[in-house]
Amino acid sequence: MPRLLSTVVLAAGALAGLLGASSGTRAEPPSAETIVDAFEAVLGPIRTHRPSHAKGTCAGGHFTATPEGTRLSVAPVFNGQRVATVIRFGVGVGSPAGSDTGRTTRSLSVRFETPSGDTWDMANISAPVFGSPTPEALVQGLLARRPDPVTGQPNPQAVAAFVAANPATTLQARWLAATLPPASWAATPYWGVNAFRFQGADSEVRHVRWVFEPVAGTQRLTEEQTRTLPASFLADELRQRVARAPVEFDMVLQFAGPGDDVTNPTIAWPDDRPRAVVGRLAVTEVAPGPGGACDPISFLQLDMAPGVTYSDDPTLHARTGAYAVSLSRRLQ
């Protein structure tokens, strides 16, 4: 191809890429406003609570890294000193009146506050995978479930068509359907799900995912308990435990192996990947009722801990803005 023509072709391709205009190019991901609008299309205006994990209880405690944590991350959180934490335990429902016994996720959100003034936020769930591979699928899945103005219910054909076209969005629901819900906020693992990059003391950067493993072990409700327990029991159960002794979780890193997808949160990495215990979280207090330090904040700030950076997972990148918009609507 003559040089001038090839330059024009390249420039046109670059422009089409920027505009997302040519077939096969990736369209712009949905904006944070579009994402939160999609939640509101399903749930109605959200002004008093979170659109996701709407039910929750504030708690507090501290985190201390292990020597292995100090080796694997240069972030101040992992320097071995005791780090104060603001914690929120949640239930993956769209209303604060949702039930604690349903086959949805439970959550553990943590804000680390280091003595030097750095903060680091994370929001983890009690399932190893997320329900959408991309922010686009999340938005389309929500819009497919918009209630019909006449019936007040989602249109089953729209939902079926969406699911058929987006099978990866069923993977979390399948895991939840096959797994009984946690018997306690203290007795379930919580996965970070998205992949991150950790810079170690040796300067090496590693792709990791993390999970908070309950030191007391995992306990699940029985089928019968899912039918007989009251809709709200998790908060009081946690208060009683913490009144006796701190509730503890080990933070465990899992390292990506060759070929592991670091961009798709609907696929767990194989169990045989190397792991390391990098710290212990102790929950030492639980709010006596609604409200508390976790309420007026959102657990995903723009700033990550120094030495911890985002992977190329598009859902991770979508979270930051969406959480900020959600918080701003809640605080209006």
Ligand code: HEM
């Ligand atoms: C496209 C990706 C995602 C979007 C757009 C999204 C959106 C949201 C929004 C808008 C909120 C409410 C935030 C607030 O008002 O403070 C929220 C909360 C939450 N999300 Fe996501 N999310 C995404 C992915 C994930 C993933 C992968 C996880 C799994 C770890 C997750 C776990 C949570 C948890 C635990 C909360 C409750 C946080 C709290 O306790 O305040 N989300 N999400």
